[in-house]
Amino acid sequence: MAKPFLKWAGGKRLLAPRIAELAPNGFRRYIEPFLGAGAVFFALKERQPEMPAVLSDTNAELINAFETVRDRCDALVETLRKLEASYLPLDREARAKRYYELREAVPEESTARAARTIFLNRTGYNGLYRVNREGRFNVPHGRYANPTICDEATLRAAEEALQGTVTMVADFGAICRGASAGDFVYLDPPYQPLSPTSSFTSYTPAGFGPDAQVRLRDEFESLTRRGVAALLSNSEHPEIRSLYEEKDYGYRFEAVPMGRSINSIGSGRKPIPELLISNFGRREVSRGLAMVAPY
Numbered sequence: 268m269a270k271p272f273l274k275w276a277g278g279k280r281l282l283a284p285r286i287a288e289l290a291p292n293g294f295r296r297y298i299e300p301f302l303g304a305g306a307v308f309f310a311l312k313e314r315q316p317e318m319p320a321v322l323s324d325t326n327a328e329l330i331n332a333f334e335t336v337r338d339r340c341d342a343l344v345e346t347l348r349k350l351e352a353s354y355l356p357l358d359r360e361a362r363a364k365r366y367y368e369l370r371e372a373v374p375e376e377s378t379a380r381a382a383r384t385i386f387l388n389r390t391g392y393n394g395l396y397r398v399n400r401e402g403r404f405n406v407p408h409g410r411y412a413n414p415t416i417c418d419e420a421t422l423r424a425a426e427e428a429l430q431g432t433v434t435m436v437a438d439f440g441a442i443c444r445g446a447s448a449g450d451f452v453y454l455d456p457p458y459q460p461l462s463p464t465s466s467f468t469s470y471t472p473a474g475f476g477p478d479a480q481v482r483l484r485d486e487f488e489s490l491t492r493r494g495v496a497a498l499l500s501n502s503e504h505p506e507i508r509s510l511y512e513e514k515d516y517g518y519r520f521e522a523v524p525m526g527r528s529i530n531s532i533g534s535g536r537k538p539i540p541e542l543l544i545s546n547f548g549r550r551e552v553s554r555g556l557a558m559v560a561p562y
């Protein structure tokens with residue numbers, strides 16, 4: 268069974284089966300504009316092996332890793348094996364030195380770059396992906412005694428699941444605008460932080476602030492008007508709820524008492540309830556809005 272080959276802040280491993288259950292029947296194409304480690308894609312693909320999919324994210328290193336797994340898995344496995352052999356036999360201090368060497372040097376060649384991304388993900392602190400304002404990866408060395416750097420079985424299963432998928436580095440807006448009736452879009456943006464100290468929005472240099480949350484709500488509305496089935500997850504935060512309740516589009520809300528797997532830096536791992544918002548299977552609304560629910 269294919270599953271994420273990266274650890275990812277906000278990863279949906281635990282929630283993916285529930286989201287796969289909620290997916291509409293018989294959609295034409297699956298679109299995931301905030302891909303991360305792709306837990307929901309892998310869960311759906313397991314149920315619908317022939318499902319065409321468009322997978323995108325603004326993180327170019329992440330998308331390069333997916334493309335390398337899909338297109339050059341042999342070379343990737345070989346490179347990861349070499350990295351593993353150059354790291355695991357070392358003592359803690361020498362491992363840290365090796366980690367920081369690899370962190371500083373970004374290779375140009377795409378397979379080597381993907382191997383570096385996976386290596387840093389496996390050996391860095393908590394499997395976080397965080398960049399500074401210049402976009403440089405800045406996660407410190409982790410504390411794993413025996414990390415699996417080359418998980419060949421997981422990479423091979425992902426390679427198979429990814430065949431035929433379309434991948435892109437893009438902002439969610441452009442991808443949502445390319446969706447049409449009959450598609451199913453799953454949106455998993457960086458969360459609205461529940462408190463100022465729990466903020467973790469720096470997967471990308473630009474971050475994901477309140478303006479981006481409003482822009483996303485507007486795209487969700489536009490998908491609804493065009494008859495595209497969409498499901499969004501976010502934190503159960505009053506500001507997020509009110510954004511989606513502002514107009515009576517009859518969206519369905521479901522709060523799921525399940526935390527994100529990595530939800531903050533340094534403030535513990537308190538579970539954050541998840542809020543799922545969908546525009547299909549919803550109650551009829553009577554304001555004459557052009558909402559064709561295809562499912």
Ligand SMILES: C[S@@+](CC[C@H](N)C(=O)[O-])C[C@H]1O[C@@H](n2cnc3c(N)ncnc32)[C@H](O)[C@@H]1O
Binds near residue numbers: 301302324326458
């Ligand atoms: C919560 S994570 C998605 C986690 C994913 N569902 C999983 O299971 O691993 C959010 C993702 O959104 C991406 N992102 C941030 N801003 C974005 C934007 N404006 N457009 C598209 N993707 C963006 C981040 O790079 C990150 O990978």
